[in-house]
Amino acid sequence: MKKHVLFLIVAAMLVLTACQAEPAPAQPEAAPQELTHIRLPMGYIPNVQYTPFYVAVELGFYEKAGIELEFDYSFETDGVALVGADDLQFSVVSGEQVLMARNQGLPVVYVMAWYRDYPVGVVAMTGQGITQPGDLAGKRVGLPGPFGANYIGLRALLDATGLQESDITLDSIGFNQVEALVAGQEDAVVVYTTNEPIQLQSQGYDVDVIAVADYAHLVSNGLLTNETTIANHPELVRGMVEATLSGIRYTIAHPEDAYEIAKKYVDGLEEADIHVQLDILRASIALYQHDPVGYSDLQAWQNMQDVLINMQLINAPLDLEAAFTNDFIEN
Numbered sequence: 001m002k003k004h005v006l007f008l009i010v011a012a013m014l015v016l017t018a019c020q021a022e023p024a025p026a027q028p029e030a031a032p033q034e035l036t037h038i039r040l041p042m043g044y045i046p047n048v049q050y051t052p053f054y055v056a057v058e059l060g061f062y063e064k065a066g067i068e069l070e071f072d073y074s075f076e077t078d079g080v081a082l083v084g085a086d087d088l089q090f091s092v093v094s095g096e097q098v099l100m101a102r103n104q105g106l107p108v109v110y111v112m113a114w115y116r117d118y119p120v121g122v123v124a125m126t127g128q129g130i131t132q133p134g135d136l137a138g139k140r141v142g143l144p145g146p147f148g149a150n151y152i153g154l155r156a157l158l159d160a161t162g163l164q165e166s167d168i169t170l171d172s173i174g175f176n177q178v179e180a181l182v183a184g185q186e187d188a189v190v191v192y193t194t195n196e197p198i199q200l201q202s203q204g205y206d207v208d209v210i211a212v213a214d215y216a217h218l219v220s221n222g223l224l225t226n227e228t229t230i231a232n233h234p235e236l237v238r239g240m241v242e243a244t245l246s247g248i249r250y251t252i253a254h255p256e257d258a259y260e261i262a263k264k265y266v267d268g269l270e271e272a273d274i275h276v277q278l279d280i281l282r283a284s285i286a287l288y289q290h291d292p293v294g295y296s297d298l299q300a301w302q303n304m305q306d307v308l309i310n311m312q313l314i315n316a317p318l319d320l321e322a323a324f325t326n327d328f329i330e331n
Contacts, residue, residue: 035068036236041079041091042071043148045175046266048277049195049284051258052114053092054265056247065239071265076148080224084108089229090240094118094149095219095304096313098323103314107227110324112241113296114248115220116289117213120153123197124188125181126206133161133210136188142173142180143190149221150190153212156307160215194283202276213287216307219300219324220287230325241328245294252285252293294329 042050053071056062062069072079079091080098084106098110122141124130130139136158143150158165173180177189177196182205191197193211200207212218223244225237251258259278263269269277289295301320308314 033066035063036066037068037070038062038090038240039070039072039088041074041076041082041088043074043076043079043092043094045073046071047195048259048262048266048269048281049192050265051262051281051284052244052247052251054247054262055250055258056243058261058264059247059250061243061246062240065243067236067239067243080106080108083224083226086226086228089225089233089236091224092221093224094152094221095301096149096152096308098219098224099301099305099308099314099318102318102323103308103316108224109227109230109322110219110222110296111225111230111237111328112223112244112294113220113289114222114244114294115287117287118149118153118156118216118218118220119192119194119213119284119287120149121191121193121197121209121211121213122154122157122188123177123181123191123193123200123207123209126208128187128208130188131208131210133157133163133215137163137167139187140169140171140185141188141190142171142177142186144175144177145172146170150192152308152313154190155311155313156212156216156218157210159307159310194287195280198276198279198283202273202279216303217297217300218304218307219296222296234328238328241294245329248288248293251281252288252290255281255285292329294326296324296326 057069076093076097079088080093080101082088083091084101095110098108101108122136129135141154143154145151155165171186177191178199180186181189181200189196193209197207197209223241230237255278259281298320301324305314305317305320
């Protein structure tokens with residue numbers, strides 16, 4: 001009996017030894033995810049106002065969505081044309097650019113709202129008597145050029161009070177609005193209300209701001225793609241939207257941390273007055289489309305279309321439901 005038990009123990013040990021001598025086959029390492037390179041026209045120079053995009057890159061939101069993002073600081077109108085021709089998949093644009101492009105037959109589609117309120121306005125030194133759109137009559141007004149959201153915002157303000165462009169002297173001055181106003185080169189300048197007015201006030205100047213949002217609820221900045229990309233690569237669109245929304249949410253919740261991230265992407269931000277730049281970021285956040293994040297409002301599109309028709313910038317009503325979609329916004 002004892003010999004039989006001993007035999008069983010030895011046999012069991014031999015089996016265990018044999019099992020240990022044959023290591024499990026090595027599992028192949030997972031192949032690294034292949035990223036889709038996206039060049040994203042921003043419409044402006046590197047700026048703290050683009051913090052949500054910088055956050056989404058730095059915290060890996062785009063990479064998680066399979067996207068490698070490259071920032072392209074070209075003009076807004078260039079981005080619209082490239083997306084409309086399907087040379088690029090995405091661009092950051094303002095709402096009026098979408099309708100003007102579709103009026104020209106370009107199959108572009110707005111897939112995510114970034115801002116709720118149109119962030120453009122006119123700023124003048126206090127004491128100049130320029131506090132409402134009608135006060136611009138006979139004045140010299142500077143703006144980057146006759147293109148983009150600055151120009152459309154100015155036209156919207158003029159239209160709100162019955163003025164024509166010919167009632168003012170319009171100067172194309174590039175993105176030098178602060179310097180031009182301080183030097184007395186212009187009576188007023190067209191700006192983003194979240195940027196230049198704060199810079200001027202930080203320098204000790206008292207200014208009056210005429211905000212477009214006080215006169216019209218219009219479609220503002222957001223993310224543009226085209227019908228081809230939506231049809232052939234819907235998951236790419238969804239990933240781009242979701243990653244950008246994650247950057248927006250993080251910036252809303254953690255503006256100071258987000259600002260630190262932006263320093264890596266904006267030259268001079270490290271040396272800039274942090275209080276001024278944080279005020280610019282907070283003012284921008286206040287204009288974001290918060291609830292729900294990314295949602296595009298049909299009424300704002302209808303209002304924008306009415307303004308553009310009145311300005312004769314589009315010649316007839318468009319199919320607005322083809323111009324934008326909320327399908328890629330998370331529930």
